[in-house]
Structure formats: C-alpha cells, structure tokens
Amino acid sequence: MDFRLNQLIKQVKKGNHEAFGEIIDNYQHAIYQHCYRMLGNHHDAQEMTQETFVRAYTNIQTFKKKNKFSPWLYRIATNLSIDWMRKKKPIHILDQPVREDQQQTLLDQINSEEKTPEERFETKELNETIQEVLLTLPTKYRSVIVLRYVRDLSLQEIAEVLDLPVGTVKTHLHRGREALREKLVEVNRS
Amino acid sequence: MACNQVFEDELHHYLNHELTYEEEINLKHHIMSCRACQKHYQELKRVDQKLSDIKDVEVPSDLKCNIMAQLPKDSRFKRGRKIVKEHPMISAAVAFFIMLFISTLMNYHSNQQMSLSKHEGVVTQGDRVIIPEGEIIEGDFIVRNAEVVLEGQIRGNLTLVNSQVIDHTIHHGDQFNKYNHHVEGKVVEIDQYVHWIYHKAENEIKSFMTFVTP
Numbered sequence: 001m002d003f004r005l006n007q008l009i010k011q012v013k014k015g016n017h018e019a020f021g022e023i024i025d026n027y028q029h030a031i032y033q034h035c036y037r038m039l040g041n042h043h044d045a046q047e048m049t050q051e052t053f054v055r056a057y058t059n060i061q062t063f064k065k066k067n068k069f070s071p072w073l074y075r076i077a078t079n080l081s082i083d084w085m086r087k088k089k090p091i092h093i094l095d096q097p098v099r100e101d102q103q104q105t106l107l108d109q110i111n112s113e114e115k116t117p118e119e120r121f122e123t124k125e126l127n128e129t130i131q132e133v134l135l136t137l138p139t140k141y142r143s144v145i146v147l148r149y150v151r152d153l154s155l156q157e158i159a160e161v162l163d164l165p166v167g168t169v170k171t172h173l174h175r176g177r178e179a180l181r182e183k184l185v186e187v188n189r190s
Numbered sequence: 191m192a193c194n195q196v197f198e199d200e201l202h203h204y205l206n207h208e209l210t211y212e213e214e215i216n217l218k219h220h221i222m223s224c225r226a227c228q229k230h231y232q233e234l235k236r237v238d239q240k241l242s243d244i245k246d247v248e249v250p251s252d253l254k255c256n257i258m259a260q261l262p263k264d265s266r267f268k269r270g271r272k273i274v275k276e277h278p279m280i281s282a283a284v285a286f287f288i289m290l291f292i293s294t295l296m297n298y299h300s301n302q303q304m305s306l307s308k309h310e311g312v313v314t315q316g317d318r319v320i321i322p323e324g325e326i327i328e329g330d331f332i333v334r335n336a337e338v339v340l341e342g343q344i345r346g347n348l349t350l351v352n353s354q355v356i357d358h359t360i361h362h363g364d365q366f367n368k369y370n371h372h373v374e375g376k377v378v379e380i381d382q383y384v385h386w387i388y389h390k391a392e393n394e395i396k397s398f399m400t401f402v403t404p
Binding site: 017020021024025028029032033036037042045046049050053054057058129130131145148149150155170173174177178180181184185 | 198199202205206230233234236237238240241242243244246247249250253254256257258260261262
C-alpha cells in the first residue's frame with residue numbers, strides 16, 4: 001500500500017490526473033466522514049472535501065516523502081473546515097446567551113419553540129443528538145474528538161495531524177469529552 | 191462531578207485505555223464507593239459510547255467527478271519551470287543557444303541593406319556593384335544584398351551574401367568557369383539563412399582559434 005501510494009504521489013507530482021484519481025478513491029471516504037462530523041451537514045462536507053483534494057493536488061510539491069500522507073490530508077481538511085466555520089459562524093451566534101441574566105441560548109429557544117421534548121425524542125436518532133452537541137464544541141476540541149472517535153486515529157496520529165504535542169491532544173480530548181458530557185446531561189434534563 | 195480532579199483525570203485515562211491493571215482496579219473500587227464519581231463515570235461512558243456509535247455517512251457519488259473537474263490543468267509555464275528545476279544544465283545550454291540564435295537573427299536582419307568590402311575602384315549604382323574592367327582587387331571581397339557586375343579581377347575569395355553575379359560578357363563553358371576569368375580564389379554563394387549562419391560560425395570559430403592559439 002505504502003509503495004503504491006509513493007508511486008502515485010510521484011506521478012501526481014508530474015501532473016498525472018489519473019494517479020490523483022486513484023488517491024481520491026482511497027481517501028475520499030475518510031475525508032468526507034471527517035468533514036461531515038466537523039461541519040454537520042452534507043453540503044458543507046462535500047464542499048470542503050472537494051476543496052481538500054484540490055488543495056492537496058495543487059500543493060503536492062510541498063508534500064515531502066518522509067511525511068505520512070493521510071495525516072497531511074487530514075490536516076488540510078481540518079484547517080479548511082475550521083476556516084470555513086469561522087467565515088460562516090452560525091453556531092457561535094446561536095450559542096451566545098440571549099440576555100446576560102439568562103442561561104438560555106438562542107439554540108435552546110429554537111429547539112423549545114419547534115418541538116416538545118417527546119417529539120424530539122421520537123424524531124431524533126441518537127446519532128443526530130450527538131452530532132448536534134458535537135457542533136457546539138469549540139473547534140480545537142471538536143477536531144480531536146472527531147479524529148479520535150469517528151476516524152479511530154491514535155493520540156499520536158492526532159498529534160501529527162494537528163501538529164500539537166500529544167499532551168495537548170489529551171487535554172483537548174478530555175475537555176471535549178467533559179463539555180459533551182455536560183451538554184448531554186442538559187439535553188436529557190430538558 | 192467527580193469528587194476531585196484526580197479521579198476525573200483517571201476516568202479519562204481509563205477511557206483512553208491508559209491505566210495499568212492495578213490503577214484500573216483502584217479506580218473501580220473508588221467508583222463503587224463514591225456516588226459522585228459513579229455518576230460522572232456513567233455520564234462519560236455514555237458520551238464515549240455515543241461517539242463510538244457514530245455511523246459513517248454515505249459519500250456523494252459525484253464527489254470524485256467534481257474534484258477531477260476542479261483540478262487545475264498543468265499550465266505550460268509551470269511545466270516549464272518544473273523542467274528547468276529538474277535539468278538545470280540542459281536548460282542553461284538551451285537558453286544559451288536560444289540567445290545565440292536570436293542575436294544572429296537580429297544581426298542578419300540588421301544587415302538587409304547593401305554592403306560590400308571597401309575598395310576604391312569599385313563603383314556602386316543603386317543595388318548594383320560594378321567592378322570595372324582593368325580593376326584588380328587584392329585580397330577577399332564580400333558583397334551583401336546586391337547584384338555584382340564582374341569585369342575586373344579579384345585576387346582573393348569572393349563571398350556573395352544574398353547576392354548574385356550578373357555577367358555581361360559571354361563565356362562559353364559551364365557555370366563554374368564563368369568566374370574563373372575574374373576570381374583567383376574561391377567563390378562562395380550564400381543565399382539561405384542557414385548557410386549564412388554556418389558561414390558566420392565557421393568564421394567565428396576560425397577567429398576564435400587564432401585568438402587562443404597565438
């Protein structure tokens with residue numbers, strides 16, 4: 001696999017589109033899952049996955065042989081997704097408290113206006129709840145959680161992707177889990 | 191919340207599978223006896239479970255096509271730059287020859303007007319160069335872009351660049367013989383650009399050789 005991958009990358013560096021097609025075949029599933037969990041919807045996920053591969057192609061000359069390919073690709077995807085969210089910012093706005101004396105956020109209001117808890121329980125699958133809560137996490141925690149749980153990367157691999165010390169990755173993972181725990185408790189209570 | 195920060199950290203290490211067997215036993219003993227930590231553990235375990243249960247979503251079928259369509263075509267400029275990077279010596283040689291070619295080309299075009307070796311007895315009439323009868327030229331004679339009427343004598347070589355000899359006197363015999371009366375050396379006719387370059391290069395090399403070998 002590694003040998004084949006090196007061959008393909010060599011071809012891509014020479015401008016071979018077909019070789020890059022094979023790389024897409026191998027990695028599009030992984031990158032799409034990652035982007036989808038980072039962004040929370042198919043439209044953005046598709047946009048960012050495409051952008052990730054286009055960037056990988058145009059910057060392939062900067063990819064050095066000694067590096068590993070998949071962390072490099074995940075890094076492009078993560079950075080693009082975070083930039084994308086920064087530009088869109090819908091979640092951050094919704095997540096601000098409506099008034100300073102209230103604990104309730106806009107997100108809570110929308111939810112409570114739309115459906116009763118019972119309805120919510122019926123319509124939402126487990127998967128969707130966790131996804132929604134995931135989207136309220138700060139991006140640095142979210143990327144670690146997604147890479148760890150959705151992509152099954154080891155802490156060492158995540159450190160490579162995000163270019164962070166393993167210790168920092170662990171801290172982010174713990175804080176991310178704690179934040180999710182608190183939010184899930186809140187959701188269950190309401 | 192866990193009863194203290196140490197146990198909270200332990201819980202996370204446990205979820206990361208980072209605890210030794212003994213540490214795990216200790217933690218479990220503590221959880222059994224501490225309500226707060228028990229609750230915390232259950233809540234975290236639930237998060238862990240839910241995250242692990244996340245299913246892969248389906249990848250849109252047109253994803254690859256869209257990417258391939260967006261890939262930039264390898265531009266000529268970029269490809270050129272790549273070749274230069276990979277073969278610097280060859281590129282330098284090519285660049286040298288291109289410049290040589292351009293300079294000779296410019297030289298060639300700047301020499302479109304008539305010119306000839308200076309000699310007192312030679313008469314010029316418009317595009318026509320007349321070497322009158324009885325005139326003797328010592329040494330080589332070069333004519334560019336002109337018609338030559340050859341009536342006198344040349345003791346050296348005659349070089350005709352884009353030029354031709356118009357012969358008024360009638361000679362019997364073949365083409366070569368027609369100059370023999372007037373030219374003692376060789377007659378070189380250069381009509382084509384390539385020949386002109388060859389001639390030029392030959393002269394350059396000759397002069398270069400005489401320069402390096404005193």
